Amino acid sequence: MVRIGQIELGDFPLLLAPMEDVSDPPFRAVCKDNGADLMYTEFISSEGLIRDAIKSRQKLDIFEYERPVGIQIFGGDEEAMALSARIVDATNPDLVDINFGCPVKKVVSKGAGAGVLKDIDLMVRLTAAVVRSTSKPVTVKTRLGWDESSLNIEEVAERLQDTGIKALSIHGRTRAQMYKGHADWSLIAKVKNNPRIQIPIFGNGDIDSAEKAVAYKNRYGVDGIMIGRAAIGYPWIFNEIKHFIATGEHAAAPTIQQRTEVIRKHLLKSVEWKGEVVGILEMRRHYTNYLKGFPHIKEFRNQLVNLKTVEEIEAVLAEIAIRYNGFIPEKRTIASFPEGDGCAC
Structure with missing residues (x-):
């Protein structure tokens, strides 16, 4: 222990x-x-x-x-x-x-x-x-x-x-x-x-x-x-x-439904802690890393980083869950943010 x-x-x-x-x-x-x-x-x-x-x-x-x-x-x-x-x-x-x-x-x-x-x-x-x-x-x-x-x-x-x-x-x-x-x-x-x-x-x-x-x-x-x-x-x-x-075995990779539900929870906690405007704004930095490896995801990501209400974002997440149902992306690499962000302090 x-x-x-x-x-x-x-x-x-x-x-x-x-x-x-x-x-x-x-x-x-x-x-x-x-x-x-x-x-x-x-x-x-x-x-x-x-x-x-x-x-x-x-x-x-x-x-x-x-x-x-x-x-x-x-x-x-x-x-x-x-x-x-x-x-x-x-x-x-x-x-x-x-x-x-x-x-x-x-x-x-x-x-x-x-x-x-x-x-x-x-x-x-x-x-x-x-x-x-x-x-x-x-x-x-x-x-x-x-x-x-x-x-x-x-x-x-x-x-x-x-x-x-x-x-x-x-x-x-x-x-x-x-x-x-x-x-x-x-x-x-x-x-x-x-x-x-x-x-x-x-x-x-x-x-x-x-x-x-x-x-x-x-x-x-x-x-x-x-x-x-x-x-x-x-x-x-x-x-x-x-x-x-x-x-000694690999766990099953998270499904798209599990991924979007975690994104949703992250978003709701962000809004709860920071307020709706700042919470939504600061959540935008995370979408790219959560959705990395999914083909043709750019159109959805662009929507997510431009929407201004929780309800609109939840609707797009629901659409992503349907569109990519059953798809498992290839192994991801370590995430990155712009210089100065995400410093592992």
């Missing part, structure tokens, strides 16, 4: 990665329905929380059906991180996560996210400040290092464990790689196999199928897997991995 503090997550938990502009409550709801064991909010700026910025505060919204759920914060100032941890603590998540992995320039340039990988002493101080400031278990998400010349994740893991964190998620790339090339899980395995390491180690990067998840589970011995971009438009990946682990 894998535990983070007193939180029990099963024998091999599957985690939904925090993704900027993706991992909001509507998206988390459909991932929870489809097998995610632990989820995180979009990352939240510690400075934004302190300033009481509306967008940062809204990201604190969590719901009972999501539990266990963690709120992820980022920043480069000890005092700000400590204060934001106390603010987060008051919202009663199951845990607090620190982002030391986001590679995008606007975060790194502020000395936060993966930018902290250049100063391990600062990373330790920031982490210790958060641990001291919350009653919740603290976890960390990070990368292998800043670049190929500074692959310091083994030292980082030991020192962060010493601050009192309860789990560590490692993306198998450096900051310099961004999301290019292949994730290297061999260093993640070294961390996991270090006899000093007693906390759960979760691997992240390039998992896009049940076969790969099981292969990496067996090869690298991690305690669980964190999935990011592969879940965008395909939340079924969590249950497909669980089915393959349990049976």
